[in-house]
Amino acid sequence: MTVELATANGAGARHELTDAEIERLLAPKPAWTRADVRRSIAIAAVSSIVFVGAAAFLLGRSSGWEAVRAAFFSWPDFKAAFPKVLQGFALNFKIFMIAEPIILAIGLLLAVIRSGRSPVFFPARAAAITFIDIFRGAPSLLVVLTLGFGVPALRISGVPNTTVFWGSVAVILTSSAYQAEVFRAGIDSVHASQRAAARSLGLSNMQALRYVVLPQAVRRVIPPTLSGFVALQKETALISVLGPLEATRQAQIYASLNFNFTSYLVAGLLFIAFTIPLARFTDYLLARAAQRETVGGAV
Amino acid sequence: MSEPLLDVEGLYKAYGQHLVLRNVNLAVDRHEVVSLIGASGCGKSTLLRCINLLEEINAGQILLNGEPISAASPNADRVRQRIGLVFQSYNLFPHMSVLDNITLAPRKVRGEGRAASEGEARKLLARFGLADKADEFPDRLSGGQQQRVAIVRALALKPDLLLLDEVTSALDPEMVGEVLDIIRELKNVGMTMMLATHQMAFSRQISDRVAFLDAGRIVEIGPPEQIFDAPEQERTRHFLERVLSTAP
Structure with a gap:
């Protein structure tokens, strides 16, 4: 031109x-x-x-390919394993749906406690930090095993003694520790002048947090929070080590009964199929946020 | 002679080991406009933040209507409702509409109903030429409009005293006028104000008294004619010479 x-x-x-x-x-x-x-x-x-x-050429030339294909990619086994594994996946989904709101609530509570500065709440703050350090530091599998096998043996009255329950609790505790750090990053990212403006209008510390700081903080951490959703959905598979018949466990059972591992492929595909929409939605939110922050820029 | 609206007595404020305000004494009468001038870092903003109880003071006391407000007490939130503070960088809440920015404190702090507080807010916005901005979000407004909204937000609580902290310093030159006009109008209706400012001409025009601060002290305070035309202190004269020689 x-x-x-x-x-x-x-x-x-x-x-x-x-x-x-x-x-x-x-x-x-x-x-x-x-x-x-x-x-x-x-x-x-x-x-x-x-x-x-x-890739096909290399795989086909490898000496073990035929055996692997029969063990992992068998269509008849895929069809046979699917109903049981899907049934197991329903349990994963149920745990996810119940655990996620609890994780968000505990995570937010921990983050709020941790970001407070008043000396009155020192014990609460110390407890929150200890909680986060322990459950973020310990391997999830270890927490699942400890709570899943350890606590039911205590026979505490009034709470369920099932492995599903305590396995879920373990997953909730671990994920809450991560989610607390996500929320804390959001709270810290809201500039101190926002709090000052709220306080100068006579809002109390809690009101400033509730109406001014948290709404902005939560909005900013929606993408990493959705990432946490995806991670949680996968973490529910850890409960399989305790025995409940969720997707991974069902796949394991099918594999050991039929000497065919295609059931693992079924379980894997179900998890992936569930997490992809969440992942794309996260991408969409991130892209939208990036666009909003670079108004007028071409690059 | 009745007691002053605001009385600052022997105020000291330090950040860590750094003394920012030293023995500040200042009384402001009802309907009086006092401006604070001085180089950046002389303590103007800190003094305003101390009066609004956003900063804890190290010594001295602050009285509002004769009542000590600076002692640590759970009533700080109540005191802040009576003292409005407008910031250099507006500090509007970006996630709320203009209307919500203004009505948040009346609703949550004063417990006013939504309809009543919104009616009041719309009236104030209309008075300052912002009627059509009520439902906008702050990032859709110019700097001048944002600062006018910030002033309206502070006025919505009907404060006894309005503190303005360099409210035109972050604005493009062509937007300074619209904000200064609001301050003039507030003076006309008798609002008691303290303003930290770098706008010498405006300070001279609007102030009943001008205080010159240097290194955390009030060096000289008096009517604008005295401060700007016949300063008694060498340091005041020196500061004004430097500032006015570079002024546009």
């Missing part, structure tokens, strides 16, 4: 653009021309064929 104008006016002389030229300049341009699209598709197709072809 620029070159064209320059030659039309001789030796690239600068001149006031005419109305027609300005109109052409401002005319909406398609981001992609048809030629661009065709070229991209062609390149993607060629590279995919080369990549998949090379």
